[in-house]
Amino acid sequence: IYSFESREQVEEYFRYVYEKNKNIYFYVTDDSAVDFEAGAIKGEIATEGVTAPVINSATGSVEESFADSFTGTNTQNGADEGDMIKTDGRYLYIVSYINTVSYVKIVDTKDMKLLCEIPYDNAEGYNLSNEIYVKDDRLVVLYNKLDYLKNNVYGGFICYDYYGGDGETLADIYDISDRSKPEKLFTVSQSGSIVSTRMIGNVLYTVTRYTDFPDAEGDDFYCVPEVNGSTVDCKQIIHFDEENASTYTVITATDITDEKAERGNLSILTNSTGMYCSEENLYLARNTYNNSGDKTVLTKISLNGTEIKCEASGEVSGDGS
Numbered sequence: 001i002y003s004f005e006s007r008e009q010v011e012e013y014f015r016y017v018y019e020k021n022k023n024i025y026f027y028v029t030d031d032s033a034v035d036f037e038a039g040a041i042k043g044e045i046a047t048e049g050v051t052a053p054v055i056n057s058a059t060g061s062v063e064e065s066f067a068d069s070f071t072g073t074n075t076q077n078g079a080d081e082g083d084m085i086k087t088d089g090r091y092l093y094i095v096s097y098i099n100t101v102s103y104v105k106i107v108d109t110k111d112m113k114l115l116c117e118i119p120y121d122n123a124e125g126y127n128l129s130n131e132i133y134v135k136d137d138r139l140v141v142l143y144n145k146l147d148y149l150k151n152n153v154y155g156g157f158i159c160y161d162y163y164g165g166d167g168e169t170l171a172d173i174y175d176i177s178d179r180s181k182p183e184k185l186f187t188v189s190q191s192g193s194i195v196s197t198r199m200i201g202n203v204l205y206t207v208t209r210y211t212d213f214p215d216a217e218g219d220d221f222y223c224v225p226e227v228n229g230s231t232v233d234c235k236q237i238i239h240f241d242e243e244n245a246s247t248y249t250v251i252t253a254t255d256i257t258d259e260k261a262e263r264g265n266l267s268i269l270t271n272s273t274g275m276y277c278s279e280e281n282l283y284l285a286r287n288t289y290n291n292s293g294d295k296t297v298l299t300k301i302s303l304n305g306t307e308i309k310c311e312a313s314g315e316v317s318g319d320g321s
Contacts, residue, residue, distance in 0.1 A: 001310055004234045011221040013239075017246050018213070018221065078279035080199040082131025082142060091115075091179055093134055102128040104141050106179050115180040129169070133199045138256050139174040139182060140204055144193055168226075169194050169208045173256050186259040190250050191225035198277045202257045203305055205282065207275055211247045225250050227265040239269035240297075240313050247271040249284060253306040264306040270299065279303070281311075287319050294319040 084095040092107040133140040146167040174182040192210030212223035249272040255261035274285035
């Protein structure tokens with residue numbers, strides 16, 4: 001496990017990736033290449049793991065008579081998984097779609113009355129992820145905000161007015177003490193599209209996939225994701241001595257009960273396609289191939305509240321899909 005030590009190392013890494021792949025991405029014919037010395041961009045070996053930095057992030061209860069009379073959804077090994085329908089024993093929280101608008105609806109199961117609808121307009125680029133969470137008097141709604149692209153080159157073709165790319169993943173945290181009038185408390189965001197999410201206690205863990213690449217002119221090689229509107233610290237970007245990775249797995253940890261609480265984030269140069277989570281660890285998986293055949297690469301991330309740390313990476317033979 002390596003971490004970058006400077007902006008220059010990140011730029012040198014992506015300059016090498018650009019030169020190696022530009023004929024694939026941009027149909028250019030310049031055969032010039034940069035000298036790549038692996039040690040120059042590896043940085044230091046993170047022998048004790050790389051810990052997510054601190055960037056900066058009301059509780060209530062449902063009626064006790066209902067509290068023990070229902071089962072949760074998709075809760076495994078102490079980690080709650082997002083779903084498009086949640087319940088706290090009294091109320092239903094439902095993601096629904098009507099024409100070009102998506103809604104999160106809250107229904108009182110006592111009389112099946114619709115208490116409110118929270119709209120998200122697809123025409124404005126909002127795309128609900130079908131992952132919501134309910135924790136006491138907090139509602140978490142996850143969605144993507146797609147990039148609006150214009151005059152961008154993709155595969156040698158110019159695309160106009162095109163929604164696409166990895167976009168941005170956001171989570172709105174609502175106070176639902178009054179189920180008929182949810183109040184948005186704050187929003188957290190990070191680059192990329194959702195791989196998966198988990199909730200452990202009051203902490204939301206969001207994992208996204210984000211691909212960045214120098215533009216067609218190749219004049220900007222500082223390709224890094226953003227978390228909560230700020231570019232991540234290059235020292236919190238880690239990689240595994242791979243010479244061709246341009247896709248990040250971005251992991252954040254947010255305490256949904258306190259907007260001002262510490263938040264952790266970590267960016268890993270690897271294209272994660274699967275995820276497993278327990279109360280203490282998160283495991284990322286991706287498939288790769290070399291001369292000896294298919295492999296599955298596993299990465300272990302330790303979880304301790306909003307502290308997240310990359311502990312180890314290894315591989316096993318075979319396709320993990």
